Structures are given as structure tokens and as C-alpha cells.
Amino acid sequence: MKKAIMRWLSSPRIFRHTINLFTPYIGAGIKATYLSPDYREIHVQMKLRWYNRNYVGTHFGGSIFAMTDPFYMLLFMNILGPKYIVWDKGADIDFVAPGKGTISVRFIITDAMLDEVLAKTANGEKFEPTYEVHVIDEAGELVASVQKRLYIRKHPRHR
Helix, strand or coil: CHHHHHHHHCCHHHHHHHHHCCHHHHHHCEEEEEECCCCCEEEEEECCCCCCECCCCCECHHHHHHCCCCHHHHHHHHHHHHHEEEEEEEEEEEECCCCCCCEEEEEECCHHHHHHHHHHHCCCCCECCEEEEEEECCCCCEEEEEEEEEEEEECHHHC
16 A cells, blocks of 8 residues: 555655645645656745734744745655655754745755765765755745755665
8 A cells, every 4th residue: 555655646746736735734825836857846835825924914934934844855755765764854944034925935956965965875874964945035035044954864774
């Protein structure tokens, strides 16, 4: 059963739609709008709605953080496959400006990022890279800067 589910989720289109059905994201108004066929890029947005605005009428900070939470981990998991263990290890967020209207973030895994992961984990060592992402508003202004730290290691069965 698990293999059938994993094959089903191996389609980027279905995977993106599954992310959008995740209840916490529905409740926060978070939506993945694009996922590249090679899992190297995903775009996530959140529109300001009556149910996700805070007391002062801007995006709730927890929702801004949630829209950045698992995506690097998910992208790397799909790129590296079951031979690797990938976890979110930590994050820091710096709120720069109030989030108004539609805010968005793009996660991109470059060749350099992937090459570094493969090189640093080649002998079974753990690697804890930190990647920065920017949450921007409709005018392209910075709303928040997030430092995402991952834990990546070859699975013990594949060392």
C-alpha cells in the first residue's frame, strides 16, 4: 500500500494538489501554485483573507512561517529519493514588513546546492545546510526573510 501511495505522489502535479489539500494550509490560505517537473522549484502563495488576518489586519506571522516550513525538505526528499534521510532541522524568521494582500515565496534548488549536498554526504556524513528564502508582497517588497536549516544524510542501508 505504501509503495502505491508513493508512486501516486511521485507525479509533481498530484504532489502539488496533495499539498494544497493539507488541512493546515487550507485553513491558513496557503497554496502551492507551481511545482517544476524535476522538483527543483516550487512557488507558494497566501492571499490575505478574513480568516487568516491578524488583529491589525495583516497576515498572521505563524501563517507566514508555515508557508515556508516544509518545502525545502519536500523538494530534496523527492530529488534525492529513498537513499537519503532529509529532515527540517531548524528555522529563523525575520519579519521585515507587514504582510498585506497576496504574499509569495519561491523555493529553488540550484545545481550548486544539489552538488554540495551530494558531495558532503557522499561518505555517509550528515550535512546541515542553511538556505535563505524571502517572502515578498505583490509589489515585490520583502515581508520576511527565513533561514531554513536541513538535516541530510545517506540512509544507513545505502552507505
